[in-house]
Amino acid sequence: MTTQHILGWLLIAGVLSGFVFQRSRLCFVSALRDLFLFRALRMTRAMLLLFLLTVTGGATLQAVRGVLVEGFPGPTPAGALAGGAIFAVGMVLAGSCIAGAFWRLGEGQLSQLAVLAGVLAGTWLYVKLPFLTTVTVQETFNAWIAVGLLLLGLMAVAAWERRQPRVGEELPGARRLSWVRAPWAPELGAVVMAVLLVTFMALTGTGWGVSRAFLLTDFSAAAYAGGLLIGGFLGARLGREFRVRGPGGRAPMVIRLLGGVLMGYGARVGWGCTIGAVMTGMVNLSLHPWYWMLGAMLGAWVGAELLRQFMYQYL
Template sequence: MDVLALVERIGEAPTAALLGLLTGVIFGVAAQRSRFCLRAATVEFARGQLGDKVAVWLLTISTAIVWVQGAQALGLMYSADARMMAVPGSWSGAILGGLMFGVGMVLSRGCSGRLLVLAANGNLRSVVSGLIFAVVAQMSLKGILSGPRDYLAGLWVTSGGRNLDLIAFFRLPELSGLVFGILMAILALIIARKNRLGARRLIFGAGVGFAVAVGWVATYELAQVAFEPVQIESATFSGPSAHTLMFFLDRDAVLEFDVGLVPGVVIGSFLASILTREFKFQGFDTESNMRRAMFGAVLMGFGAMLAGGCAIGAGVTGGSIFAGTAWMALFCMWIGAMATDILIDQRGRAPAAA
C-alpha cells in the first residue's frame, strides 16, 4: 500500500483510520477463526495441560515477533520510535495492572480483544462486558480513575525517560529477537502437532500475529510521510476502546488509527462468523455469572490502562518489540489468571470455560 499516495488523496487522519481498519479486519478474521485467547491459554496451563489453546497463543505471539523483528531488520520499521518505547514505562503499573487484568479476564471469560471478537459473533455477554471495559478504560485514562492510575503507575518507573528495551539491556545481537521468535514458533508447532491441531487454525493463529506487524509497519510508514506527528502503534484494545467510545459520543473527536482498529475487528469477526455460520445470539446464564463478568470487566478496564496495555497491547504488540514493561505485564497477567482459575474456577464455584 502506497501510504504517501493515500495521504495525498484522502488526508492524514482518514489514512490513519483506514490503516487501523485494515489491521482490525485482519485481526478480527484471524482471531475468530483461530479462537486465539490468552485467558483460555492460561486456564489450560493452570490445569496442567499444554493443549491447543496454549499452542495457538504461542504461535500468535511468536509469529508477531518474527514478523515485527523481520520488518525491523529490513528497515520497514524502527521500534525505538514506537510510543511504547519512547516514553517511560511503569514497572509498578505493569505488575499491579497485569495482575488485575489477569484476574478480570478469567472472571469475564475472555480478555478485552476476545470479548470484542465474541461480541461481533452475537455474544451479548461480551457486549455488556466490553462496554463496561471501555467505559472504565476511559475513566482510567481521563476520568475519575485517572488519579489513582497515575499514582500507582508512578510508584516505580523505568529510568532514562524511556521504556526498557530488553534486547539492548541484555546486550544481545540485533537479530536475537528474530531468533527467539522462531524458537517460540517451533515450540508452538511441536505442541500443536501433539494435539493434532489442524493447519487452518494454525494459519489463522499466525494471522493474528501478522495483524500486529501490519499495524506497526503501517503506522511507521505513515509517520514518515505525515506532516503532523503520528503515534507509531499497533493492535491494542484498552486505549482504542476508550477512544472509539468517545469518538461516537464527542462531536469534536478526530479520526485516528484507534478509531479504525476497533470497528475493523468487529467487521472482520462478524464476517467470519457469518460465512462459517457461527453467528449466534447468547446471553448470561445466571445473575451470578452477570455480576462476575461485570466485575471482571471493571478490573480489566482499570488494569489494562495501568499496565500500559491489554493481553494484546502488552502481551503481543508490546512483546513483539521487546518492551520491558510489556513482558512484565504479560507475566503478571498469566499469574493473575492462573491464580484466579485455581482459587475460584477449579473449586467448582464458577461456570466451566466456554
C-alpha cells in the same frame, strides 16, 4: 499518511483481525487459563508461535529500516507486572480479553456486553484512582535472544504435549467446506495475525490497540475495536456460526462484569491490553510486553483458582 487514512486502515485491520480471531478461536485467555485449569497447551503453543513471529518480524523491520521500531514508552516494570496481573485475573473471570469481547459480541454473544460495560467502568475507576503512573521507561530487548527463548518454549510445550493425554477443548476437524467456512487451526490464526500486524506496522508505522477506546478520546483504538466487531460478525456468518445468544443468568453476568472492571483498570495500569501492550509491543521490540506477560501468568493462575474454588458453580 493522514489521520483519516490511518483510521481507515485501522478499521480494515480490525475487520481482518476479528475475522481471523473468530475463525481460528485464537485466544489469550485460553492460552493461560487452560494451562492452569486443564493442563491443555494447544492455545499456549499457538500464542508462543505468534510471539515468535512478531518478534522476528520486528527484528527484520529494524534491520531493514533501522529506526522504524525502537520500543515505546510504558510503565515501569512494576507497573507492567501489576497491570498484566490485574488484567489477567479479569480476563479469566470474564472468559475473554477486551479484543475477544468485541469479536465475540460480533458473532452474537450478548454476554460480552457485560464485559465491555465492566471495562468502561474499570477505565473510569482508573481515571479517578490512578495507580503506578508517575514514571515511564522505554526499554528494548535483544530480539534474537527472545527468538531463541521462544523456540525453547515451543519445544518444551511440544515435549509436554507428547507425554500427556488429550485434555481440554480441541477444535473440530475441518469440514468439507471452503477454507473460509472450515474452522481454522489456532496455529494458522497465529501466523496470519503476525503477518497482518507486522505488515501493517511496516506500511503505516502505527501499531494496534483497543483498550484506549474506553477513554473515549482515542479514535484510532475505537476504529480498530469497531473493526473487530465487524470481523467477528463476518467470520461467524461465513462459517455459519452466527447465533444470537442471551446474556445468561444474573451470577454469570456479575462475574463477567467484575472481570471487565479488572481488565479496564489493569489495562490502564499496564498501559495496554493483549493487543496494544503485548502484540504491538513485541513488534516494537519493547521490554514492556515481557513484564506484562509475567504479571499475566500470575494473574491467570489467581483467576483460575478463583474459578475453581468459588465460581464454577455459577457459570
